[in-house]
Amino acid sequence: MEFFRPATLIDALALKSTHPTALCINGGTDVMVELNFDRKRPETLLDLSAISELSEWSDQGDSILLGAGVPYTRIYQELAKELPGLAMASRTVGSLQIRNKGGVGGNLGSASPAGDAHPPLLASGAAVNVASVNGTRAIDINEFFLGPKKNTMNPDEIITSVLIPKARGGQQYSKIGTRNAMVIAVCSFGIAIDAKNKSVGTGIGSAGPTPLRAHEAESYAATHLDWANGSAVTPEMMKEFGALVAAASRPIDDVRGTAAYRRHSLAVISGRCLKWAWTSTQDMRSK
Amino acid sequence: MSNSTLPTKQRDHIEAPVLGGLGESVARPDGTLKVTGDFAYSSDLWADGMLWASTLRSPHPHARIKSINIAPALKINGVSAVLTHDDVPGSKLFGLEIVDQPVLAFDTIKYHGEAIAIVAADHPETAKRAAQAIVVEYEILEPVVDADYAISGKAPIIHVGGNITRHVPIIFGPQNLKADVVVKGEYEVGMQDQAPLGPESGLAIPADDGGIDLYLSTQWLHVDRGQLATVLGLPPEKVRLTLAGVGGAFGAREDMSMQAHIALLAMRTGKPVKIVYSREESFFGHVHRHPGKLRYEHGVTKEGKLVYVKANIVLDGGAYASSSPAVCANAACFAVGPYEVESATIDAYVAYTNNPPCGAMRGFGAVQTGFAYESQMDKIAETLGMDPIELRLKNAMVRNSLMPTGQPVDSAAPVAEILEKLRDMPLPPLTTTTDGFDVIELPGGASNVTHGEGVRRGIGYAVGIKNIGFSEGFDDYSTAKVRLQIINGEPVVEVHTAAAEVGQGLVTLKGQIARTELGVQRVVIRVSDTQVGSAGSTSASRQSYVTGGAVMTACRAVRDEVLLYAMEKLGHLHPHLLHFRANYKMINGEIRDGEDHLVSSLADLVKDRVFECTREYRHRPTTPIDPITGQGLPHAQFAFAGHRAVVDVDIETGMVKVIEMATVQDVGKALNPQAVEGQIEGGTAQGLGLAILEEILVVNGKVKNPSFTDYLIPTVLDMPPVRSIILEYADEHAPYGLRGVGEAPTISSTPAVVAAIRQATGLALTRVPVRPEHITSTI
Amino acid sequence: MRLTCTVNGKVETIDDVWPGESLLYVLRERMGLPGAKNACEQGECGSCSVHLDGILVCACLVAAGQVEGAEIKTVEGLAGATDLHPVQQAYLDAGAVQCGFCTPGLIVATVDLLEKNADPSDSEIREALAGNLCRCTGYSKILDAVRLAAVRLEGAGKH
Numbered sequence A: 001m002e003f004f005r006p007a008t009l010i011d012a013l014a015l016k017s018t019h020p021t022a023l024c025i026n027g028g029t030d031v032m033v034e035l036n037f038d039r040k041r042p043e044t045l046l047d048l049s050a051i052s053e054l055s056e057w058s059d060q061g062d063s064i065l066l067g068a069g070v071p072y073t074r075i076y077q078e079l080a081k082e083l084p085g086l087a088m089a090s091r092t093v094g095s096l097q098i099r100n101k102g103g104v105g106g107n108l109g110s111a112s113p114a115g116d117a118h119p120p121l122l123a124s125g126a127a128v129n130v131a132s133v134n135g136t137r138a139i140d141i142n143e144f145f146l147g148p149k150k151n152t153m154n155p156d157e158i159i160t161s162v163l164i165p166k167a168r169g170g171q172q173y174s175k176i177g178t179r180n181a182m183v184i185a186v187c188s189f190g191i192a193i194d195a196k197n198k199s200v201g202t203g204i205g206s207a208g209p210t211p212l213r214a215h216e217a218e219s220y221a222a223t224h225l226d227w228a229n230g231s232a233v234t235p236e237m238m239k240e241f242g243a244l245v246a247a248a249s250r251p252i253d254d255v256r257g258t259a260a261y262r263r264h265s266l267a268v269i270s271g272r273c274l275k276w277a278w279t280s281t282q283d284m285r286s287k
Numbered sequence B: 001m002s003n004s005t006l007p008t009k010q011r012d013h014i015e016a017p018v019l020g021g022l023g024e025s026v027a028r029p030d031g032t033l034k035v036t037g038d039f040a041y042s043s044d045l046w047a048d049g050m051l052w053a054s055t056l057r058s059p060h061p062h063a064r065i066k067s068i069n070i071a072p073a074l075k076i077n078g079v080s081a082v083l084t085h086d087d088v089p090g091s092k093l094f095g096l097e098i099v100d101q102p103v104l105a106f107d108t109i110k111y112h113g114e115a116i117a118i119v120a121a122d123h124p125e126t127a128k129r130a131a132q133a134i135v136v137e138y139e140i141l142e143p144v145v146d147a148d149y150a151i152s153g154k155a156p157i158i159h160v161g162g163n164i165t166r167h168v169p170i171i172f173g174p175q176n177l178k179a180d181v182v183v184k185g186e187y188e189v190g191m192q193d194q195a196p197l198g199p200e201s202g203l204a205i206p207a208d209d210g211g212i213d214l215y216l217s218t219q220w221l222h223v224d225r226g227q228l229a230t231v232l233g234l235p236p237e238k239v240r241l242t243l244a245g246v247g248g249a250f251g252a253r254e255d256m257s258m259q260a261h262i263a264l265l266a267m268r269t270g271k272p273v274k275i276v277y278s279r280e281e282s283f284f285g286h287v288h289r290h291p292g293k294l295r296y297e298h299g300v301t302k303e304g305k306l307v308y309v310k311a312n313i314v315l316d317g318g319a320y321a322s323s324s325p326a327v328c329a330n331a332a333c334f335a336v337g338p339y340e341v342e343s344a345t346i347d348a349y350v351a352y353t354n355n356p357p358c359g360a361m362r363g364f365g366a367v368q369t370g371f372a373y374e375s376q377m378d379k380i381a382e383t384l385g386m387d388p389i390e391l392r393l394k395n396a397m398v399r400n401s402l403m404p405t406g407q408p409v410d411s412a413a414p415v416a417e418i419l420e421k422l423r424d425m426p427l428p429p430l431t432t433t434t435d436g437f438d439v440i441e442l443p444g445g446a447s448n449v450t451h452g453e454g455v456r457r458g459i460g461y462a463v464g465i466k467n468i469g470f471s472e473g474f475d476d477y478s479t480a481k482v483r484l485q486i487i488n489g490e491p492v493v494e495v496h497t498a499a500a501e502v503g504q505g506l507v508t509l510k511g512q513i514a515r516t517e518l519g520v521q522r523v524v525i526r527v528s529d530t531q532v533g534s535a536g537s538t539s540a541s542r543q544s545y546v547t548g549g550a551v552m553t554a555c556r557a558v559r560d561e562v563l564l565y566a567m568e569k570l571g572h573l574h575p576h577l578l579h580f581r582a583n584y585k586m587i588n589g590e591i592r593d594g595e596d597h598l599v600s601s602l603a604d605l606v607k608d609r610v611f612e613c614t615r616e617y618r619h620r621p622t623t624p625i626d627p628i629t630g631q632g633l634p635h636a637q638f639a640f641a642g643h644r645a646v647v648d649v650d651i652e653t654g655m656v657k658v659i660e661m662a663t664v665q666d667v668g669k670a671l672n673p674q675a676v677e678g679q680i681e682g683g684t685a686q687g688l689g690l691a692i693l694e695e696i697l698v699v700n701g702k703v704k705n706p707s708f709t710d711y712l713i714p715t716v717l718d719m720p721p722v723r724s725i726i727l728e729y730a731d732e733h734a735p736y737g738l739r740g741v742g743e744a745p746t747i748s749s750t751p752a753v754v755a756a757i758r759q760a761t762g763l764a765l766t767r768v769p770v771r772p773e774h775i776t777s778t779i
Numbered sequence C: 001m002r003l004t005c006t007v008n009g010k011v012e013t014i015d016d017v018w019p020g021e022s023l024l025y026v027l028r029e030r031m032g033l034p035g036a037k038n039a040c041e042q043g044e045c046g047s048c049s050v051h052l053d054g055i056l057v058c059a060c061l062v063a064a065g066q067v068e069g070a071e072i073k074t075v076e077g078l079a080g081a082t083d084l085h086p087v088q089q090a091y092l093d094a095g096a097v098q099c100g101f102c103t104p105g106l107i108v109a110t111v112d113l114l115e116k117n118a119d120p121s122d123s124e125i126r127e128a129l130a131g132n133l134c135r136c137t138g139y140s141k142i143l144d145a146v147r148l149a150a151v152r153l154e155g156a157g158k159h
């Protein structure tokens, strides 16, 4: 096995173009499990963790440009105000040890339907920046996932960063897992309210072949939220919103939960997330 | 031992002196090694020129082996040996109670994960790849996966002799009684795993004398040795075992797993062979807790007095017997719980199926029935509109109450006191969901599932009973060798047993006993091995009792010899010594008489002499139970514990947060209070795990979740604070009055948690683990 | 490949390392440092926890090639010549050690926690240690140990 540890992105892209089958490794929290269990035996490992530009974030005014390798711990410690949904999701990932190493780039690279970063990225309408020796492109997060553990990237591309709009209203993330910590999502839900544009974004995790949006639920919320006066979300709205989210999911039965439970609990947590996110939207306004 | 060199890191004794005697919370003598990372577990050992072993296991639960081609594996560079059943020189079968399990499969595969071939190679990776290169041709057969079906008489026969591994009937008191109120219930318990953190592992080193030395994790060195000797075709004395560091056990290490495999490979290659199971292999490599279906009928008076209990219990023993027969007997004997009843009619069965084999796990048959009878007690209370504690108090056993076997409980049975104390302990406050609350404290934890929505508080109670020690007439003994000598002017006692220290703290207790009995400061604990007589198993909560008793007896024998010697040497100065040896005590390195006058220091008296005694200790004899009526005196000691669980349940998502576990347990005498609490807290956690998290999912004979990603054990965020009260009602039959501690807490913990969830949700919840699907009716 | 890194303050160079093998394997099988334990090799148990350039990680999830030039601290590097680290001593005194298989990882994780948060609340302790499974203790005495270590470290002014 060859092992490359480039110090710059340019070197990494050059290596990726000459070794398109090289397996990228950053935090290693997905890759190492595959290696330890003999599920993957790549000829080349391309270690991105020494590239400093991947492990930084910057403030772009309306958005945050989040380096692919910024670990979850830093996301919820440093970006809880700008990206509350992603910060909440980051706090639910694995354990401290996992959060210290794993990051959004690896989550997107693995493209597991259960990845906790995905629903908040979908909800806020992020763009995934990928690069190769031939240049860069920004992939709309809505186009990024193709199927279970499949994304749209080309073999010579590397994820460099994710551009995420700063919160323009309340955001929430909620995840169902049978344990109170260290658990892969049975299903999850992220919401981002955009008070400026009077719109609502959603993301559903672990209840379909890819992370999903709940478009009808989004329009329902956008038309039913009381943008003018900020009156509270009613139980009826929670219920209807939840039902629309559940209807948008496409879950299956597996060892972690039944499809029926996933639908049921998604409806519950999404309704709650709407309520909480709306409350924090009002709190933000009054400040 | 023929091999003079120990494997790297293996110790032959624990140096640290044990400070403190009986009744004190003495620190572990191996503790410093454990906190510095220097304690060598069986997976940490290493020997020059050592090879690594790997196992090929069946992907099918039931299949006929048509052929095994090992040639492709042998071709791989670095592979030294590939063995199948053909290479087993002695018995091809082993087993704790019934010899029915192949060392390596032949003819038919009976469960998913059964070992077929083993490989030794120069690197663990090479060994793994070689094992995968072996080609096995299977004819796939339909597995029998339902225990009820297995024993229905309609299922294919899995073992000659039929699918009923054992049937234990109990007929107690007058039969066919009528009662005012009849309460029926059917309960189910999922397959729990012991999940000790330390993987199965060991090192086998072939010896010059044609024998073999093994350093490994186990619960019972001598029974391993006996089984290994027959498999290897060696006389037992040529099979020598030494206990390496054990990373927890809980029953998982009572049967052999890798022992015979590494021994066979070492004998074949002439080289040391090491194996370390991965977590996945560990799930396949050891037996589990029996899943079961339990059908109950209780007859009670309007006032809530139990009239009769009828129970039909079917446990799934899986493909091989392991300790199923004894587990079945326990399920039957403890089917009523710690209650008095006029009449009991119990039928407990354990079945062979093509599911993974089940055997010993903490609680051993009493866990399954504990969940069922306590669920029934709550259901009865509800039916009668009675407080569940009141109902239990009305029926609570007392000293000399009869077990359904007819055996009197001839020692303390403080069931009522346990219940009252549980009830009277202060309750934790309601979890706050007002300003500044922390989601971590709510159901779902950091996952941010609720901010108080849907959350209901529930409180549940349960009590349980468990036997201590091996039962049904088993000759249950332990052996201790104790030696006293003077080293550098200081008396030093060395204690040597074959008892497995698996984390419970026996190593500490042995030192405490020696210090107390012989009045010395320094005690050295020899690492357990087969150079001393059997200690029996580290199971059935028995080692403090039986090995503790053996160390006590051997210490007293040493003391008698020292005092005899003192009589010889000093009798002329102390004429009393001649008559009243018992009046003399050994304390602080000195011999003192009844008036506390110094007779001699040990150093001055003993000088170069070595006093060494080996003694066996037996608990009082038990008897088999009658095969028709189940009557007899099968048990040596009984332990009682109870729990109160307080839970918050988000009834809309089914997320459960256990807020507090309170527990009361009678331990006879707390010889090391801190260690006793540790056992109670740990046992409580495993019971909680069974209540809401832990189950090996087996679908059509196939294990679906053999990993810590999907077999979830409680994290520190799942396990709440434990509030415990320890009762000390000495058992006059036991050394120092002690009562085994380890298992009782796992019995009542599970039903208490479920009772609390029932109270919060109003649901019947008849199966454990309770999944969110059960709470939200989305199963 | 050849690997050079600093382990517990000592520069170590090892040849013939397969770059995809885990730091855990390197420590245990190549450097003779079995303090970090192997209970799952997939990040779920925390028994392999070590400090890597000051960050708490699971050694089983770090590729050998990724630690070139790095500084690693394992449980073996915590005690002084004569005294245990206060966290180690607290685990002993609190009775937080049974089989001890989880202990090295928990101790490294506790040292990490107390370095960052000298006076953690119970819920902060629980969140910080949730990646370290213990099957024996039920965690009560582990919490006691962390609280005890926090008090002693505060007293000693080590922060």
Ligand SMILES: Cc1cc2nc3c(=O)[nH]c(=O)nc-3n(C[C@H](O)[C@H](O)[C@H](O)COP(=O)(O)OP(=O)(O)OC[C@H]3O[C@@H](n4cnc5c(N)ncnc54)[C@H](O)[C@@H]3O)c2cc1C
Pocket (backbone or CB within 6 Å): A023, A024, A025, A026, A027, A028, A029, A030, A031, A032, A033, A048, A068, A069, A092, A093, A094, A095, A098, A101, A102, A103, A104, A105, A106, A107, A108, A109, A110, A114, A115, A116, A117, A157, A158, A159, A160, A182, A183, A184, A185, C042, C043, C044, C061
């Ligand atoms: C115990 C445990 C618990 C976990 N719990 C959770 C959880 O709760 N929620 C969750 O979402 N995930 C969880 N995970 C999975 C994992 O931690 C996350 O997916 C994490 O985000 C991966 O990040 P990483 O940097 O470690 O990825 P790596 O393992 O380094 O890489 C993951 C994948 O992404 C690719 N990749 C990495 N970086 C790039 C890049 N810059 N460009 C292109 N491809 C790249 C890799 O080739 C690989 O295919 C858990 C994992 C473990 C071991």
Ligand code: FES
Pocket (backbone or CB within 6 Å): C037, C038, C039, C040, C041, C042, C043, C044, C045, C046, C047, C048, C049, C058, C059, C060, C061
């Ligand atoms: S061995 Fe690394 S986390 Fe379990």
Ligand code: FES
Pocket (backbone or CB within 6 Å): B197, B247, B248, B503, C096, C097, C098, C099, C100, C101, C102, C103, C133, C134, C135, C136, C137
């Ligand atoms: S002490 Fe055994 S796993 Fe923690």
